[in-house]
Amino acid sequence: MTIIADKSILLVEDEAILALYEKNQLEQGGYKVTHVSNGENAIQLMKNNESPFDLILMDIDLGKGLDGTETATHILNHKEIPIVFLSSHTEREIVKKTESITSYGYVVKNSGFTVLDASIKMAFKLFEANELTKSKKEHLETVLHSIGDGVIATDRDGKVIRINPVAEKLTGWTHEEGVGLGINDVFNIINVKTRKKVENPVEIVLKTNSVVALANHTVLISKNGSEFQISDSGSPIKDLNGDTKGVVLVFRDITAEYNVQSQIAKQANMLDNVLDAVIGTDFTQKITYWNKAAEKIFVWKSEEVIGENILNVLKTNFQMLSNQQVIEKVNLEGSFIGEAIQQAKDGSFRNIEINLVLLNDESDLPIGYIFVARDISDRLEAINQIKESEAKLTQIIDSAMDAIISIDKSKKIVLFNGAAEKMFGYESTNIIGKPLDQLIPENFRSQHDKHIDHFGKTGVSRRAMGALGQIRGLRSNNDEFPIEASISQISVNGESLYTVILRDVSVRTLSESKIQKLLHEKENVLKEIHHRVKNNMSSLFTLLTLQAKSQENSSVQTILYEAAGRIKSMIVLYDKLYHSESVNGVTIQEYFPSICSEIVSIFPKKVDVNLDILDESIELNAKLLSSLGIILNELITNSMKHAFTEIQNPEIRLCITKIQNVLFLEYSDNGVGIPESVSIQNTPGFGLQLIGMLVDQIEGKIRIDRNHSPKFILELTI
Template identity: 30%
Template sequence: MIGEDAKTLLLVEDDPIIAIAEKKALKTYGYNVITAGSGEKAVNAVNSDPEISLILMDIDLGSGIDGTEATARILTYHEIPIVFLSSHSEREIVEKTEHITSYGYVVKNSSITVLDASIKMAFKLFNAFVKEREKEAALRKNEEMMRNSESFAHICSYSTNLVETDIDKSAWVCSPNFYNVFGIDETYPHTIAGWSAFLHPDFRESTFAYHERVIRERSSFDLEYNIIRINDGAERWVHGTGKLEFDAQGNPIRMHGAIQDITERKEVEEALMRTKRLLSESEQIGKVGGWELNIDTGEQTWTEETYRIHEVELDFNLSLEKSGSFYTEKSRPILENVLNRAIEYKEPFDEELEIITAKGNHRHVHAIGKTDLENRRILGFIQDITYRKSVEKEIKRQLSEKETLLKEVHHRMKNNITSIEGLLLMQADNIMNPEAKNSLKIAISRVQGVRVLYEKLLVDQQYEQVSIKSYIEELLSSILSVFPEYQSLCIEKDIADVNLNSNKAVFIGIIINELITNIFKHAFHGETDKHIHITFAHADEKTILIIRDDGIGFSRRYFRRRCPVSA
């Protein structure tokens, strides 16, 4: 009876009668048997039937290729156990088959029990071969993966002989990527002297000293050091690790470990250190420190300058209560409010606050922060603005002194001008000559123009700007007070309410004074029922002043005399 999982055998036999007998016998042992009468047919059968598990091969196969040739052709493309089944028992024939395959040789007419045992042994040998081949394939794959990983990670392995003390004898072995890391090849001397040659001179003595200490203390090797690649002279950083192996007496005999090229990592670390130093120095120069607050836990992180601003050590135990205690009673509720609003409404804040440092120094700080709810934090910076505040206070003090002094100067000048005005008025009252009296009045009105301006500057306490509308109106009142006979005049005013520089206002006052007194003298001739219209406008850095009157004007004869026209 043949089971569903019966193995299929290919019986290669050129004698049909023998083939039938052997096929029948093998079927009784549960094998599924197919036959081939020649070497060529055997090759074709294996190529076309993947179910064949084992071949029983006769050697003499008639006029075609013999069994050994057929076996060689089959094994070229297929891995399959082949057992020779032949009537030959000569030594040279048996040895010839052993060079082709080694799964067994059975002499014909042996019992079916012997043949079955040989077939089973061939299957065991073949299965063992397949497993071994799979192990070797897996090992080769692992080795390839290890080589690729070592190459990708710039890492290699080594093993050193600690017993060998001759520096010129071979003392270490390594993985292939070791040669890439150190810039050497397989011909490089694997000696203590060879190892010493690629250590950087600045690290050679300390590295060997550390190696000796590891052996003496029976500890593990773990060190970062500098090497010089042999092929290109490049300086590289490596990280070496190692573990000791001991003999039966407990003496260290070998060290096995790994070495990784960490140059890129060290360059990144150095760049980060430079950036950190620059940031720290910049913070210290600008007195600006960073901070971060975890919304959920209250955990805080400060940069070095923030610690310096608060005058505490870097190991200061931060907490919300402790950091909040630095702020004054006036500033603490302000800080609490902005932090609460930052959490609740995601509002950024920008406040100037006051703190008292751990050493009791009073400082002004500028705190700016924003919320990062995605990462559940508030972050920002704090700047020590104590010096700026003291400078601002000093500037305000000096400005106050300057304003006080300037006010006193203006006051004294106004008093002096008033005294001059009073003397001129007294002189005018004592003069009987109308012509002289009028000249003095004109002089008095000019003085009044300056006095009115100083009064405006003192009253408004703005020593650079003056309201031109108010100034002109008071100036006109002062002029009329000197010329009381024109008090009943109708003066229409259209004056823009703008502020002008006091220097410009002085000249405008002088012009208005000259024009108005000129109108009194030449246009009205004592008539008091006349009109004067004053227009003042200022826009785009341009000033327009227009003064019109309804006096007698100029005769045509005057214009002809002033502006003659040729015939």
């Protein structure tokens, strides 16, 4: 409310009497009044500011010099003050001229004090209202200039009418450059992922007449091409009637925040991919973070435990300390590493290795804890298994029949099992740490050292028993004895460790010597038996041959020759066995050529023998060869008896082939052929019956192939 007693008025009036009258009326009305008669004095008085005034009553006609409107213009350029014009003029153009200067009032002289007083009071109210509006405007301007967010205002057509300094910095457009431009020209935004243009919030506000927020991952592209991650909102500017007159767009640069959040997201993603459980809590142990590994190890889902006390969620028993002692230790020292048993959601227990760290803020004040937990149940089980394996290995080594000795790179003994104690006569406690040479006769030491050194350089990891040859050992009583050894090497922490397995072969060497002697004697006896059997059969063969030659009856003669042939096949076999290195076997390359020629030679008729035997050396046992020899004798005898009666150049053919493990013997001649009536299965002849029986005995198959050149084919699995 305006208080008149406090108001001081400067009256500018060139008419002295009129000025005195007006001054008197105003003072009676409670105003303090100062009078000057011209514009120049009024201007000087206002500049000196010796007597501050609240209002000026300005006469328009001031005589010589400046008139009232010119004076008012000068004063208003110096100071903002309400001016009410006094004039006897009522012309429209004069009134309008004053309104272009100031609009606090225009009073026609002689209108009376009531009109003048009302005009003055109205001028005071208008001035106070303008000052308040101006103050608010200045405040808003200050806010717009000092606010940390960018602000852009538009009219109802989306044209820019205001850009604050932060918006100038982010968009790259100054207020002067941007005013009048379309919002899309100044505020250019895209999606950071798709790089496609995003609909401008101003356009959305104008369409919906409501407040809108910008979508996430929005980038503002500045006039110079710089990019800023931003968040914003758009609000309609409405008049008193609720009609939208424009839009105010408020946005801020969140690039640093976005980068931090992205980094946090990456770190969270990394923590979700680690195998260890990572759990974050506040200073009261309430869970604030729970990664994927924690879910897997403890079965609890993140959403189930966030906000819960970790000691209530995971029942934890440390090995040496209580939970409270662990927390106190962390608060004092900053961290704790130890092992504990924790119970999961399903009631099962986990052996956990825990790294607990105190988390401080930027002021080094504690704000929480980080728990890094690793499930070591499998590791502890593996360690127990290793210990069990080591115990079993120790038992195996100690119970081994052979001596087991390990030496280091300096050839000093580091392991000496029970069998080694018995073999060499030393207790392990007395020999551990001693050089290996103590167990080797002096004349063998140099050679043995060279063996080990060479073995270490070759990089070979093991050698079979006996690879070191027959070496000698030295017992504690200085007795030497023969031993057989194998050696292996492993690398432990980069250093070679050699293990020698030794076997006392004293008894075996003596036994082997006796066995070799017995075998040699047996071999000689066997050869002598072969020789005597061969000689006896040769005598039988000779007698049968002589008897056959002395017979005039051809049938009897043929029977005797067949019998001689059967014996001849046995003679050939025993002869080969006698000369063979193998006591019980002969190769087909040695046997079949000999038996064919020997059997053919029994008969008077001269017949060529054509042999085609595979190159692969195949040794068959004597029993099998004996049967094959008799079968071949019968086939050759049949050819000699029946095939060549009218043939000028008789020939017998034998082809032996092999496919995988099946041996094929193909027998044929160039004689008159095999009659259709002849078969292995149905024949009255003794020879073919014998062949069939022998083929069954050796589990073979025989057939007659009459296509092209007739032949007998024998299949035998070997």
